[in-house]
Amino acid sequence: xxxxxxxxxxxxxxxxxxxxxxxxxxxxxxxxxxxxxxxxxxxxxxxxxxxxxxxxxxxxxxxxxxxxxxxxxxxxxxxxxxxxxxxxxxxxxxxxxxxxxxxxxxxxxxxxxxxxxxxxxxxxxxxxxxxxxxxxxxxxxxxxxxxxxxxxxxxxxxxxxxxxxxxxxxxxxxxxxxxxxxxxxxxxxxxxxxxxxxxxxxxxxxxxxxxxxxxxxxxxxxxxxxxxxxxxxxxxxxxxxxxxxxxxxxxxxxxxxxxxxxxxxxxxxxxxxxxxxxxxxxxxxxxxxxxxxxxxxxxxxxxxxxxxxxxxxxxxxxxxxxxxxxxxxxxxxxxxxxxxx
Amino acid sequence: xxxxxxxxxxxxxxxxxxxxxxxxxxxxxxxxxxxxxxxxxxxxxxxxxxxxxxxxxxxxxxxxxxxxxxxxxxxxxxxxxxxxxxxxxxxxxxxxxxxxxxxxxxxxxxxxxxxxxxxxxxxxxxxxxxxxxxxxxxxxxxxxxxxxxxxxxxxxxxxxxxxxxxxxxxxxxxxxxxxxxxxxxxxxxxxxxxxxxxxxxxxxxxxxxxxxxxxxxxxxxxxxxxxxxxxxxxxxxxxxxxxxxxxxxxxxxxxxxxxxxxxxxxxxxxxxxxxxxxxxxxxxxxxxxxxxxxxxxxxxxxxxxxxxxxxxxxxxxxxxxxxxxxxxxxxxxxxxxxxxxxxxxxxxxxxxxxxxxxxxxxxxxxxxxxxxxxxxx
Numbered sequence: 001x002x003x004x005x006x007x008x009x010x011x012x013x014x015x016x017x018x019x020x021x022x023x024x025x026x027x028x029x030x031x032x033x034x035x036x037x038x039x040x041x042x043x044x045x046x047x048x049x050x051x052x053x054x055x056x057x058x059x060x061x062x063x064x065x066x067x068x069x070x071x072x073x074x075x076x077x078x079x080x081x082x083x084x085x086x087x088x089x090x091x092x093x094x095x096x097x098x099x100x101x102x103x104x105x106x107x108x109x110x111x112x113x114x115x116x117x118x119x120x121x122x123x124x125x126x127x128x129x130x131x132x133x134x135x136x137x138x139x140x141x142x143x144x145x146x147x148x149x150x151x152x153x154x155x156x157x158x159x160x161x162x163x164x165x166x167x168x169x170x171x172x173x174x175x176x177x178x179x180x181x182x183x184x185x186x187x188x189x190x191x192x193x194x195x196x197x198x199x200x201x202x203x204x205x206x207x208x209x210x211x212x213x214x215x216x217x218x219x220x221x222x223x224x225x226x227x228x229x230x231x232x233x234x235x236x237x238x239x240x241x242x243x244x245x246x247x248x249x250x251x252x253x254x255x256x257x258x259x260x261x262x263x264x265x266x267x268x269x270x271x272x273x274x275x276x277x278x279x280x281x282x283x284x285x286x287x288x289x290x291x292x293x294x295x296x297x298x299x300x301x302x303x304x305x306x307x308x309x310x311x312x313x314x315x316x317x318x319x320x321x322x323x324x325x326x327x328x329x330x331x332x333x334x335x336x337x338x339x340x341x
Numbered sequence: 342x343x344x345x346x347x348x349x350x351x352x353x354x355x356x357x358x359x360x361x362x363x364x365x366x367x368x369x370x371x372x373x374x375x376x377x378x379x380x381x382x383x384x385x386x387x388x389x390x391x392x393x394x395x396x397x398x399x400x401x402x403x404x405x406x407x408x409x410x411x412x413x414x415x416x417x418x419x420x421x422x423x424x425x426x427x428x429x430x431x432x433x434x435x436x437x438x439x440x441x442x443x444x445x446x447x448x449x450x451x452x453x454x455x456x457x458x459x460x461x462x463x464x465x466x467x468x469x470x471x472x473x474x475x476x477x478x479x480x481x482x483x484x485x486x487x488x489x490x491x492x493x494x495x496x497x498x499x500x501x502x503x504x505x506x507x508x509x510x511x512x513x514x515x516x517x518x519x520x521x522x523x524x525x526x527x528x529x530x531x532x533x534x535x536x537x538x539x540x541x542x543x544x545x546x547x548x549x550x551x552x553x554x555x556x557x558x559x560x561x562x563x564x565x566x567x568x569x570x571x572x573x574x575x576x577x578x579x580x581x582x583x584x585x586x587x588x589x590x591x592x593x594x595x596x597x598x599x600x601x602x603x604x605x606x607x608x609x610x611x612x613x614x615x616x617x618x619x620x621x622x623x624x625x626x627x628x629x630x631x632x633x634x635x636x637x638x639x640x641x642x643x644x645x646x647x648x649x650x651x652x653x654x655x656x657x658x659x660x661x662x663x664x665x666x667x668x669x670x671x672x673x674x675x676x677x678x679x680x681x682x683x684x685x686x687x688x689x690x691x692x693x694x695x696x697x698x699x700x701x702x703x704x705x706x707x708x709x710x711x712x713x714x715x716x717x718x
Binding site for chain 1: 471490494498519524526689692
């Protein structure tokens with residue numbers, strides 16, 4: 001999955017690649033961003049001495065001090081609302097929501113202010129801030145610890161919403177998000193935090209608003225993002241054994257949507273399916289299916305499919321395996337197409 | 342966190358009787374009712390008087406323009422001049438103001454042009470002035486949300502070692518919102534240089550204060566957060582100015598946030614689309630009209646011999662000139678560029694928005710909106 005990652009000259013001069021988790025890559029990205037620009041500040045719940053509940057901020061307070069990274073009171077709207085003020089003053093806050101379902105108290109600040117500030121002030125006030133949101137399931141979390149809120153953010157004009165699926169992208173995209181003058185919702189798939197890849201930092205992958213073809217194929221385009229890129233790759237692997245050639249596209253950016261990369265793949269394969277963990281109804285897959293169909297209808301041999309979570313609240317840990325899309329479920333869905341038509 | 346100055350939590354309740362320096366008859370108050378604050382000097386009071394007269398004239402003019410259909414909506418601040426101007430006048434030019442939709446006269450006091458203040462209410466664009474030039478954030482409509490922005494900005498200034506204070510206005514109704522709580526708490530925990538001014542104008546649209554809170558005063562809430570709270574007569578500009586000035590100075594010197602409640606009254610409707618006769622008695626409005634903040638200060642200044650007839654004429658003329666300028670700009674139709682709709686959503690170009698922009702441009706070129714061009718509002 002890191003085949004497309006290219007090393008920068010600085011990286012080439014540095015150490016040989018070492019195995020790095022996505023959490024470790026994010027930690028390195030925060031450290032490097034804070035070292036490069038003293039306007040970068042980090043705060044949220046438990047991000048200080050504890051290093052974050054997923055240890056993404058591990059060691060940063062010891063290194064940068066409690067005026068660059070500190071524990072905030074336990075209040076998500078307060079975290080986002082104060083970050084708005086800090087960004088207005090020229091800081092570059094990177095704040096954490098701890099768990100996706102904990103971000104809902106901050107919904108008003110996100111939608112009414114973070115997303116709209118540039119627009120309502122005719123570009124005079126910009127908010128260079130990053131909201132990190134650990135997202136999605138498959139970690140055995142209890143109620144309210146596994147959700148998929150990406151559609152709420154992606155359908156809000158003014159927000160940029162990205163989700164890496166691997167350590168190299170995690171590092172590169174977080175650095176780019178912090179450098180962005182626009183607010184970025186940076187979604188981190190919890191189930192991928194411990195995934196490893198050989199990496200020599202710093203690494204620069206494709207721009208964060210671009211999708212990437214992470215596996216070439218000829219017959220079907222599987223579109224995933226975050227946690228479901230792995231599912232798509234597993235499905236592609238299994239299908240290859242049966243002689244079906246599947247191309248996998250990692251969206252990386254949910255807003256904006258990379259019509260160009262996705263469209264080129266779909267026109268090549270003429271079949272497309274999108275995979276996500278969130279509920280299907282009104283979910284992000286509906287946007288993907290509609291866009292792909294609108295722009296490529298005459299190239300399509302079959303309807304665009306959605307393989308998603310059920311239209312239910314996220315289930316309990318012992319039942320989540322029934323809810324989350326699997327490679328088998330993807331392959332079963334592809335079987336519903338009339339292949340010889 | 343090392344940023345916190347050592348401080349003892351505040352446990353003293355604000356005075357039950359609102360603090361005042363001038364009584365309703367315009368006499369200087371002495372004794373414990375002043376809370377230890379002194380009357381500002383005459384020159385300052387004259388300047389505050391001028392600002393209130395000009396702001397009142399502006400507010401009356403804009404309400405009239407609203408009735409003529411020149412504005413989509415306008416939330417009047419008639420009767421709240423002492424609260425708004427007394428607080429804002431305590432700020433230095435480098436300090437920041439985080440206003441709400443009702444605080445247009447505060448913006449006027451910050452030196453913002455009428456046309457720019459009213460751009461959002463006339464429906465041209467959501468916000469029409471340069472926030473950084475005036476150190477004044479866009480007027481917030483969602484309640485209490487801007488209080489968190491004020492906390493964040495003033496905390497950032499402190500991290501930068503800039504001696505800047507942020508003052509934010511909230512209404513009585515806004516104190517019920519979660520963001521008000523979070524803002525008070527963050528400010529107190531972080532000891533940010535923030536001043537919260539709650540304008541208790543008695544009604545949140547139609548809902549009276551007693552249906553909003555069981556607290557004896559809104560200033561009492563400060564104690565629960567560990568910051569000082571002041572319960573002030575919001576129609577006494579001398580008291581509002583003195584108390585806010587002290588809060589601003591304490592904030593600037595690292596003493597942390599303050600919550601000030603100004604007890605006042607909204608004489609006009611909530612907005613032009615409201616009908617206040619459905620929820621409040623005419624005699625209550627009359628009662629509060631007799632407690633007018635401008636008349637109170639005027640009586641004092643006249644009795645002191647500080648306000649001469651010539652000065653009064655000069656101030657009235659200035660107010661009339663501003664009203665005329667406001668009428669002029671509001672009867673001149675602004676040039677709006679519909680293609681600008683797409684220009685300020687993202688800093689980075691987006692293919693989808695460029696496509697939509699081109700589509701709208703083509704529609705306009707094809708005459709799809711021809712009937713709108715040059716149409717009177």
